[in-house]
Amino acid sequence: MRTVRVYEEAWPLHTPFVIARGSRSEAVVVVVEISEDGIKGVGECTPYPRYGESTASVLAEIAALIPQLEAGMSRESLQQALPAGAARNAVDCALWDLEARQHQQTLAQYLGTSIPHEIVTAQTVVLGDAQQMASSAALLYEKGARLLKVKLDDHYITERMMAIRAAVPDATLIVDANESWRSEGLAARCQLLADVGVAMLEQPLPASDDGALANFIHPLPICADESCHTRSSLKALQGRYEMVNIKLDKTGGLTEALALATAAKEQGFDVMLGCMLCTSRAISAALPLVSRARFADLDGPTWLAVDVEPGLPFGTGSLRFSDYQ
Secondary structure: OEEEEEEEEEEEEEEEEEEOOEEEEEEEEEEEEEEEOOEEEEEEEOOOHHHOOOHHHHHHHHHHHHHHHHOOOOHHHHHHHOOOOHHHHHHHHHHHHHHHHHOOOOHHHHHOOOOOOEEEOOEEEOOOOHHHHHHHHHHHHHOOOOEEEEEOOOOOHHHHHHHHHHHOOOOEEEEEOOOOOOOOOHHHHHHHHHHOOEEEEEOOOOHHHHHHHOOOOOOOOEEEOOOOOOHHHHHHHOOOOOEEEEOHHHHOOHHHHHHHHHHHHHOOOEEEEOOOOOOHHHHHHHHHHHHHOOEEOOOHHHHEOOOOOOOOOEEOOEEEOOOOO
């Protein structure tokens, strides 16, 4: 006999998370617990307004599905019952977690994948003035972060990037504009980023403006985030992006994320593994994808004032597992 519980949680951040789309001071997540014969699987999602989601809408989507879940709905049936998005993610990951625990295995063991003893993850440098961002980058680097993800909007790009690069000359930098740029001037900005040694640019244009990237010659890889949700996104990205950012909240769970990672590689895309602001529960569900990713951007829980217990072993810019397979 299965039972399902769904609820929301709010986790305060220790520092405001500021990007081109706005500022946040807490991570609001929805948690799904599915219990069967004394074993409980847990999944978590972060509803995202950019995709038309709210905590209320996600709770309602999941609540409507509870009778079917308690009657034994499978992950395969779930893919048809809910669209890709946060609600399906929480349920899908809870079902995966339940299956793995029923087999007395970690999720990675159950999937037959291994997790590196150390995962390098990006640490985010949020929006501020040039000196604030440079100081933040320098502090993160001093604490051990070697991969920094720089958030930009449409202003002071040269000043910010020159200051950051001067502060951390040896760090690997990736840049995320969160759809805030326009096609005018994009070539010059890409050249600037390449000149300061940026390794990748993520989603510079609104997803609706992807056409401007067709036949656009650029000196560094461009990664699709808001433009890539599931395997069905890939065809439109050909010739426009070199990389896709896989997030379980966009794919609607680990089931589609695994399929997307396989399809992306087959179609010539590199993979970045990303996350929303979340607890360690959400990152645990994504770990089986780490070995497929060129870049991992999994620092969501490091923004929390307090993480869920037990949390993952985050350092600054890394996850270190002494014995996790």
